[in-house]
Amino acid sequence: MTMACHCKGCQRMTASAFSLSALFPQESVEIEGLQPVIGGLHGELRHHFCPHCLSWIFTRADMLGPLINIRSTMLESTAELPPFIETCVSEKLPWVTVPARHSYAQFPPMDDFPKLMGEFAETCG
Numbered sequence: 001m002t003m004a005c006h007c008k009g010c011q012r013m014t015a016s017a018f019s020l021s022a023l024f025p026q027e028s029v030e031i032e033g034l035q036p037v038i039g040g041l042h043g044e045l046r047h048h049f050c051p052h053c054l055s056w057i058f059t060r061a062d063m064l065g066p067l068i069n070i071r072s073t074m075l076e077s078t079a080e081l082p083p084f085i086e087t088c089v090s091e092k093l094p095w096v097t098v099p100a101r102h103s104y105a106q107f108p109p110m111d112d113f114p115k116l117m118g119e120f121a122e123t124c125g
């Protein structure tokens with residue numbers, strides 16, 4: 001499921017207005033080559049960066065359960081991955097608009113994820 005996050009942390013880490021990402025099941029992702037390093041805002045969310053260019057690649061967190069949140073700008077198909085949901089719109093810069101179908105003031109409750117991911121798979125997957 002694709003997302004745009006407008007939180008202040010994402011604004012600072014991307015040096016931009018929001019971050020773009022896509023959730024994948026962890027078992028479908030294999031990390032090869034250089035081992036990523038933890039960086040960015042150190043907290044419950046573990047942000048992994050390329051050890052060479054220090055670009056933000058993906059995020060893992062206990063709250064994400066078996067999912068890994070990959071920066072969709074790192075994928076070849078970024079243009080085909082518009083954000084399906086947007087999060088932290090309470091922190092959104094006032095001049096930003098994204099084509100997300102669902103907007104959340106903070107993050108969606110975890111209970112919403114199965115429904116959202118099902119809808120994403122049906123309509124966008």
Ligand SMILES: [Zn+2]
Pocket residue numbers: 005006007008009010011019088
């Ligand atoms: Zn964020």
